[in-house]
Amino acid sequence: MASPDRTLAAAGAILIYAMVIGYTDNYVRVIAAEGGLWQFHASRSAMALALLWLLAGPLGLRLRPANPRAVLARSAIHGLAMLIYFGALAFLPVAQVAAGLFTAPIFVLLISRFAYGHTIGPVRVAAVAVGFLGVVMVLGPEAISGASAAALLPVLAGLMYAMGNIATREWCAGESAEVLLAGFFATLGVLGLIGLSVLAVVPVAVPEGAAGFVQRGFVWPSATFLFWTFVQAAGSLFGVGMMIRAYQMAAASRVSVFEYIILPASAFWGWLIWGELLTLQASLGMVLIALAGGMIALRSRQSPTAARQ
Structure with missing residues (x-):
């Protein structure tokens, strides 16, 4: 049985997650300039799992799952969501792929209501729509243009990402965050090795630089690739751990709205690191994203009846 919601604590965990992931993801372009997606996943997962193992003793971390089948199922769902998401980047615009993944909160609402019978009030529905x-x-506008069968792939990734987030609380509430972290990175590592193996057997043409990120097989890693992959591993280990804790502390239909903050966080680091500026439309969009999160956070501070809305 799930524990009582701690919505504000979950919001804080998601904010930390967004700031950490927003920073590390801004350096994926550096990794993509010379390495490939599959080697990145395999290398990052190996580093993250090694860090987790080294920290297990000093921090007293529990890495043995209470329910291995549930952990495996959740890890597979999340891993496949990321595989579809990054795979779609090979032939769809980044904005369109990102927009598809951000349908996840909508699916969270639908699954929570119709599969698990959770009460979903008008405030939560409005927050998802605003966000x-x-x-x-x-x-x-390019995020919603070019509708096609291929464009459904990012939406499928959003659906699977939503299922994985719901599974965090519904299936794995009794698991430690470190167990779910290990499962997540192990799955992505296996998928990375599979991708490298396929590309070794069936090589494909690879464009130069970041354009060849998805199609590129194994290359001898440079110091730059290894350094930023390690930064990714350490940052993801901490950031994704905070995200997992958030979904363990509060209902997925609330926490998923907070995840919209990832876009403003990434934009902030993009401005600070690369000097990238936002348009007025994008700035107004971020105000709406902040408003959506605020609607959920403020509602959670009211009476228990209101908090269910």
Whole structure:
């Protein structure tokens, strides 16, 4: 049985997660300039799992799952979501792929209501709608253009990501965050090795630089690749750990709205690191994203009846 919601604590955990992931993800372009997606996943997972193992003793971490089948199922769902998401980047615009993944809060609401019978009030529904409108404004009109069968792939990733987030609380509430972290990185590591093996047997043409990120097989890693992959591993280990704790502390239909903050966080680091500026439309979209999160956070401070809305 799930524990009582701690919505504000979950919001804080998601904010930390967004700031850490927003920073590390801004350096994926550096990794992509010379390495490939599959080697990145395999290398990052190996580093993250090694760090987790080294920290287990000093921090007293529990790495043995209470329910291995549930952990495996959740890890597989999340891993496949990321595989579809990054795979779609090979032939769809980044904005369109990102917009598809950010349909996840909508699916969280639907699954929570119709699969688990959770009460979903009008405030939560409105927050999801406001947040998604903000996401579309940030990503621009290209995010919703070019509808095709292939464009359904990012939406499928969003559906699977939503299922994995719900599974965190519904299936794995009794698991430690470190167990779910280990499962997540192990799955992505296996998928990375599979991708490298396939590309070794069936090589494909690889464009130069970041354009060849998805199609590129194994290359001898440089010091730059190894350094930023390690930064990714350490940052993801901490950031994803905070995200997992958030979904363990509060209902997925609340926490998923807070995840919209990832876009403003990434934009902030993009401005600070690369000097990238936002349009007025994107800035207004971020205001809507912040408003969506505020609607959920403020509602949670009211009476128990209101907090269910």
